[in-house]
Amino acid sequence: MPYLSHECIETLMYNLVEPCENLTVQEVNAYELRKLSDTTYSTTGLYIKPANKDEHYIYLLKSLPNYQKAAILLHEYGHFSCTSSGCECAFGEDEVLPEVHAILYQLEALMDWEIFASLSYCVKTICLYYLWVEDKQIADYHIDVANKICETDLWHSAACLVHEDIAKWSNEPRFDEYILPMVDFALVL
Numbered sequence: 001m002p003y004l005s006h007e008c009i010e011t012l013m014y015n016l017v018e019p020c021e022n023l024t025v026q027e028v029n030a031y032e033l034r035k036l037s038d039t040t041y042s043t044t045g046l047y048i049k050p051a052n053k054d055e056h057y058i059y060l061l062k063s064l065p066n067y068q069k070a071a072i073l074l075h076e077y078g079h080f081s082c083t084s085s086g087c088e089c090a091f092g093e094d095e096v097l098p099e100v101h102a103i104l105y106q107l108e109a110l111m112d113w114e115i116f117a118s119l120s121y122c123v124k125t126i127c128l129y130y131l132w133v134e135d136k137q138i139a140d141y142h143i144d145v146a147n148k149i150c151e152t153d154l155w156h157s158a159a160c161l162v163h164e165d166i167a168k169w170s171n172e173p174r175f176d177e178y179i180l181p182m183v184d185f186a187l188v189l
């Protein structure tokens with residue numbers, strides 16, 4: 001299991017969250033997280049902005065290992081930065097674009113901060129979107145999200161940075177079918 005200390009998470013939270021007066025980050029258990037989210041899918045994190053209030057909340061699943069928590073925090077922070085900067089994706093009907101923005105923010109931040117354990121987790125998660133949609137673990141629109149992410153240079157750079165981890169995933173169930181097509185370019189390094 002990749003190790004990331006709690007101090008690292010705290011530093012991350014401090015640097016991201018401390019300058020934002022109207023953003024609260026809270027760790028909650030699975031039951032509370034399910035109650036807060038209005039989806040039937042299980043979730044690891046959540047960003048909420050109550051209507052008519054300039055307050056923002058990020059909820060993280062308490063039981064996650066730290067390297068996952070860091071990845072989820074940056075993802076939810078990506079949603080926060082879209083909304084608080086007035087990005088049009090945050091105010092439209094489209095579900096794909098806000099998700100793409102949050103993931104691109106997340107990938108870039110993990111690369112900048114050189115949190116490679118979390119970057120590798122994030123890359124793997126996106127590779128598995130197709131499988132998870134097929135298994136009905138996540139909503140169908142994630143296929144479009146994954147397709148859009150794959151077209152970006154950022155995805156290419158992120159996957160290349162974690163190519164050693166990708167090589168280790170070859171024992172994963174259905175690796176050739178789901179993971180490999182997303183990252184085969186990174187394995188020729």
Ligand SMILES: [Zn+2]
Pocket residue numbers: 082083087088089090097098101
């Ligand atoms: Zn946006």
Ligand SMILES: [Zn+2]
Pocket residue numbers: 075079098099102
């Ligand atoms: Zn999201």
